[in-house]
Amino acid sequence: xxxxxxxxxxxxxxxxxxxxxxxxxxxxxxxxxxxxxxxxxxxxxxxxxxxxxxxxxxxxxxxxxxxxxxxxxxxxxxxxxxxxxxxxxxxxxxxxxxxxxxxxxxxxxxxxxxxxxxxxxxxxxxxxxxxxxxxxxxxxxxxxxxxxxxxxxxxxxxxxxxxxxxxxxxxxxxxxxxxxxxxxxxxxxxxxxxxxxxxxxxxxxxxxxxxxxxxxxxxxxxxxxxxxxxxxxxxxxxxxxxxxxxxxxxxxxxxxxxxxxxxxxxxxxxxxxxxxxxxxxxxxxxxxxxxxxxxxxxxxxxxxxxxxxxxxxxxxxxxxxxxxxxxxxxxxxxxxxxxxxxxxxxxxxxxxxxxxxxxxxxxxxxxxxxxxxxxxxxxxxxxxxxxxxxxxxxxxxxxxxxxxxxxxxxxxxxxxxxxxxxxxxxxxxxxxxxxxxxxxxxxxxxxxxxxxxxxxxxxxxxxxxxxxxxxxxxxxxxxxxxxxxxxxxxxxxxxxxxxxxxxxxxxxxxxxxxxxxxxxxxxxxxxxxxxxxxxxxxxxxxxxxxxxxxxxxxxxxxxxxxxxxxxxxxxxxxxxxxxxxxxxxxxxxxxxxxxxxxxxxxxxxxxxxxxxxxxxxxxxxxxxxxxxxxxxxxxxxxxxxxxxxxxxxxxxxxxxxxx
Numbered sequence: 001x002x003x004x005x006x007x008x009x010x011x012x013x014x015x016x017x018x019x020x021x022x023x024x025x026x027x028x029x030x031x032x033x034x035x036x037x038x039x040x041x042x043x044x045x046x047x048x049x050x051x052x053x054x055x056x057x058x059x060x061x062x063x064x065x066x067x068x069x070x071x072x073x074x075x076x077x078x079x080x081x082x083x084x085x086x087x088x089x090x091x092x093x094x095x096x097x098x099x100x101x102x103x104x105x106x107x108x109x110x111x112x113x114x115x116x117x118x119x120x121x122x123x124x125x126x127x128x129x130x131x132x133x134x135x136x137x138x139x140x141x142x143x144x145x146x147x148x149x150x151x152x153x154x155x156x157x158x159x160x161x162x163x164x165x166x167x168x169x170x171x172x173x174x175x176x177x178x179x180x181x182x183x184x185x186x187x188x189x190x191x192x193x194x195x196x197x198x199x200x201x202x203x204x205x206x207x208x209x210x211x212x213x214x215x216x217x218x219x220x221x222x223x224x225x226x227x228x229x230x231x232x233x234x235x236x237x238x239x240x241x242x243x244x245x246x247x248x249x250x251x252x253x254x255x256x257x258x259x260x261x262x263x264x265x266x267x268x269x270x271x272x273x274x275x276x277x278x279x280x281x282x283x284x285x286x287x288x289x290x291x292x293x294x295x296x297x298x299x300x301x302x303x304x305x306x307x308x309x310x311x312x313x314x315x316x317x318x319x320x321x322x323x324x325x326x327x328x329x330x331x332x333x334x335x336x337x338x339x340x341x342x343x344x345x346x347x348x349x350x351x352x353x354x355x356x357x358x359x360x361x362x363x364x365x366x367x368x369x370x371x372x373x374x375x376x377x378x379x380x381x382x383x384x385x386x387x388x389x390x391x392x393x394x395x396x397x398x399x400x401x402x403x404x405x406x407x408x409x410x411x412x413x414x415x416x417x418x419x420x421x422x423x424x425x426x427x428x429x430x431x432x433x434x435x436x437x438x439x440x441x442x443x444x445x446x447x448x449x450x451x452x453x454x455x456x457x458x459x460x461x462x463x464x465x466x467x468x469x470x471x472x473x474x475x476x477x478x479x480x481x482x483x484x485x486x487x488x489x490x491x492x493x494x495x496x497x498x499x500x501x502x503x504x505x506x507x508x509x510x511x512x513x514x515x516x517x518x519x520x521x522x523x524x525x526x527x528x529x530x531x532x533x534x535x536x537x538x539x540x541x542x543x544x545x546x547x548x549x550x551x552x553x554x555x556x557x558x559x560x561x562x563x564x565x566x567x568x569x570x571x572x573x574x575x576x577x578x579x580x581x582x583x584x585x586x587x588x589x590x591x592x593x594x595x596x597x598x599x600x601x602x603x604x605x606x607x608x609x610x611x612x613x614x615x616x617x618x619x620x621x622x623x624x625x626x627x628x629x630x631x632x633x634x635x636x637x638x639x640x641x642x643x644x645x646x647x648x649x650x651x652x653x654x655x656x657x658x659x
Contacts, residue, residue, distance in 0.1 A: 026119075027084050030112050033119035034079040034091040037110060041093065041128070042077040052113050054123030065303065066128050069140045073097055080107075087114035093127070100142070101270065101293040102324035106130055129300070129321065136300045138321070143295040147241045147276060148329035150253060150283070150290070152336040153368065159253060159283070161239040163217035167227055172207040174232040182231045186212055189230070190222060209234070216242065241276075249341050251372045251380035252483065252533075254281025281380070282483060282534065286332050295326030333535040334482075335366035340657060347634075347653050348373035354637040356382035356513040357653060360531060362521035362631050365480065367533040370514065375637070383485040386510045387635065390609030390642065391448045392622045393505030395519055395578060396490075398445060400460045400468040402574055408442040408581050412456065414449040420500040425454050428608060428641065445581040446589030448606060453503045462494040465502055465509075471570045473528035474515040482534025488515035506609055513635045520624035521631030523579050523603070526572035529631075579603050582626065590643045591623070593651055599658040600628035604650075606642035621645035627654050 033050075040046045044067060047060040054062075080092035089112040097104040108130055111122035125132040150159040167190055169183050183201040187194035190213045201210045215222060217237075227233045241256045243249060259267070259277040270288070271277055278287040299318045344357035348371055355373035360366060370382040379385075401410075414436050417426045427450050435447045444452035469475045474488040488511040494502050501507030511519070514531065521529040570578075582603030585591045591604040607622035621639030623646040625632050632650060639645035 026087070026114060027082065029119050030084055030089040030091075030114070031079075031082055033112055033121065034082055034089075034110065037091075037121050038077045038079040038093055042075055044074055050118065050120045051123045052115065052120040059123055062125070063128060066125070066132065066137045069138045070097065070099070070298070073099065079110075088112065089114075089119070097322075099298060099322060100296040100324050101327070102296070102322070104298060104322040106321075131319075132300060135302050137303045139299050139301040141297050141299075142272070143326045144275065145292040145294070145326050145328040147256060148290045148292065148331045149241075150332045150334060152334055152338050152341070153366070155333075156338045158249070158334065158336060158338065159241050159243050159256075162242045164214050164238050164240050164242070165217060165220070165235040166209075166211045166214050166238055167222070167233070167235050168209055168211035168213075169201050169232045170209045170234045171201070171204060171232065172209075173234070177231065179232065182233060183210075183212075185230045186227070186233050189226060190215075209236070214238075214240070216246075244338065244342070245345075247345060247374070249336060249345075249370065250281075251376065251378060252281050252336075252370050252383065254283030254285075255279050256283055280378075282332060282334070285483065286534075286537075290329045290332055292329030293324070293327045296322075296324045298322040330536070334533055335361075335368060335535065336370070336533070337368040340369040341371060343653060343656050344369040344371035347371075347649050347656075351375055351636060351649070353639060354379070354381050354385070355639075356385060356635045357632065357649070358382050358513045358517040359630060359632045359653070359657070360514075360517050360521055360529070361629050362525040362529055362626070363629050365521075365530045365532045367481075367514070367531055368630075370533070380484075381513065381635070381637075383483060383512060383514050385512045385635070386486055386489075387512070387620050387637070388507075388509060388609035388611060389488075389505040389511040389516060390607035390620060390622055391450070391505055392516055392519070392605045392607035392624050392633075392642070393502075393509055393511070394445055394448065394453055394607075395523065395582070395605055395624075396465060396469045396472060396474075397453050397456065397460065397503055398441065398578060398581060399471060399570060399574055400464045401441065401456055402577055403464070403468070404459050406441055408440065408445075408577050408584075410441050411438050412441050412444050412449075412452040413437070414439050414444050414452040415455075416451070418451040418454050420454065420457075421496045423497045423500070425450055425500065425504070427451060442581050442584050443588070445605075446584040446587075448590070450504045454500045457500050457503050460503070462499050462502060463492050466490045466492040467568065469519075471528065471568055472522040473518045473530065474511060478531055480530045480532045482532065482537035485514055485531075486510075486512045487518065487531075488512060505607060513633045516622065516624050516633035516635070517631050520582075520605070520626050520633065522570055523575050523582060524626040524629070524631055526570070526575040528569050579626070591625075591647060593647060594625065594654070597627065597651060597654045597658065602627050602654065606647065608640075608642045623647050623650050625650055625654065627658070630654075630657065 037049055040049050046063055047056055051059050075095045075097045078094045082089055082091040091110050092107050093110050094107050110127055112119050113122055125134055149157050152158045179201045180198050183198040184194045187197040192212050197212050204210045224235055227235045256276050256278055259271045259275045263277055264271045278284040297320050299320045340359055348355050351373045352375050354376040357371045359369040372381040417424055435443050469490040475490045476487055478485055478487050491508045498507045502509050518529045518531055582605055585604045586594045586602050594602045594604055602625055604625040609620040610617040612618045618638050621636040621642045623634050623642045634646040634650045636645050
């Protein structure tokens with residue numbers, strides 16, 4: 001290429017570049033400044049923004065003061081279409097705040113000015129909120145609805161607001177006196193740690209009320225006179241959402257208390273300091289439904305007002321910028337029967353190990369009682385426990401055997417012991433010699449002959465066991481329950497000693513007390529029972545997602561996942577044969593102590609399952625029963641034999657329930 005041609009191209013490029021610069025009206029610079037402003041305001045930090053008429057640091061301090069009441073919320077801010085006129089520009093800023101359950105949206109107009117070749121934002125408090133004056137900041141107020149009740153069968157109030165007193169030291173009443181002495185006396189009176197409480201009182205402010213304990217008004221033994229006798233001590237009346245007693249269905253219902261910092265952080269703005277929220281059980285699962293949503297106001301107020309001035313402003317009306325109305329929670333309806341639940345709690349009151357009583361109505365699947373004993377230490381053994389069921393699983397074995405052509409009158413072989421792949425199985429201690437040898441399936445079931453059922457392993461596959469279990473409503477999901485639960489697991493594959501162990505409810509077979517009651521209930525109903533505890537699981541609080549309609553607890557590492565649905569449902573004829581054999585457990589087997597229970601004839605099955613590595617091994621004690629339209633499972637984790645440990649508990653429950 002010649003020199004003249006190169007020079008021509010260079011001149012063309014120079015002219016073209018000059019024309020592009022000439023056509024630039026400054027819009028891109030203004031747009032960049034507008035985007036920077038929107039991003040900085042959204043971060044609530046405008047320290048890097050150049051302002052006209054305000055130092056950037058002062059503008060940043062002002063912004064933080066204006067929005068302090070909304071902390072920790074931050075807005076999303078978007079810059080709209082910019083309008084340019086020479087060295088000035090205007091741009092709309094669209095704000096959106098998440099305030100409680102609502103969304104506060106507004107638009108302000110930002111002014112930009114070009115000086116010394118740079119675009120700056122013209123400072124105005126109206127950049128932040130429409131109509132905001134230089135001396136104003138935002139304030140908030142909220143109204144929190146009372147928490148909705150948890151109801152039981154027939155609309156009975158299981159959890160409702162009940163009278164309490166907060167007992168503590170009011171330091172304002174002590175004036176300058178040393179609080180240590182009164183604090184120690186009060187701690188000893190109400191039964192809390194004196195050293196810890198005294199330290200808490202001493203460290204609190206001079207006008208603080210420091211609660212030592214909250215007592216139910218009903219039945220409290222510490223009197224107002226005893227409290228008043230201690231200088232500075234007070235009993236402040238209040239109401240709190242409580243069950244009838246401290247332990248009533250506690251593991252199922254959960255508790256209510258002031259939201260922790262962790263709960264507030266995880267709530268995504270739904271909870272604020274001082275709010276009450278559910279912890280554990282149904283209170284946590286359905287917290288949004290029960291809590292409702294607080295009403296909230298955002299308003300403009302003069303900075304630095306005293307409490308009295310703020311109250312006067314409230315009384316005389318204030319400039320409200322945003323308002324979200326309060327929405328009350330929705331009561332949670334459950335099937336729990338207060339009388340039967342309390343009866344179950346009473347039956348387990350003196351049981352040391354983890355334990356449970358579950359009672360349900362087979363005809364509807366309604367869970368009437370789900371009690372976990374004091375030895376469960378707050379764990380929901382009734383619904384979430386995962387335990388080898390032992391011989392109560394022979395109900396499942398028998399159904400599988402019926403489907404292979406047997407009947408209750410079919411003969412089976414019941415030897416004293418049986419060895420499978422080097423492992424010896426035997427019957428429970430005290431097994432009657434008269435029921436050894438060739439006996440009917442009914443007799444083997446009534447006396448719980450382990451060897452007879454293990455002998456059937458060649459004719460009943462593991463897959464057939466799994467299918468029979470799901471036919472009886474266990475080892476499946478529980479979509480209608482409305483609460484976290486474990487409905488059992490039965491592996492579909494097992495061989496040798498593992499399959500033999502499955503035939504007597506051990507190995508990797510696991511049930512919960514709820515699942516055991518479902519299994520027995522399906523026999524009484526003549527069809528699989530689908531348990532139900534919560535009647536309105538989808539009635540979520542407005543503005544909140546509907547709670548899960550029946551999650552299942554994650555199985556342990558040894559438990560296969562539950563089936564999505566049952567196999568071939570148990571038929572009425574199959575259930576009648578199972579009921580016949582369960583009745584024989586009472587009339588001729590080792591649950592004859594249930595014969596005296598009043599009302600309908602009782603059918604039952606006991607179970608004992610070995611666990612651990614002790615010699616002799618520890619055992620889970622089980623018993624299930626059907627009594628009219630009632631199915632009950634009783635479980636004791638470390639309880640010896642089902643008949644001798646869980647049996648008397650069951651008899652006490654059934655006898656009292658029938659009364």
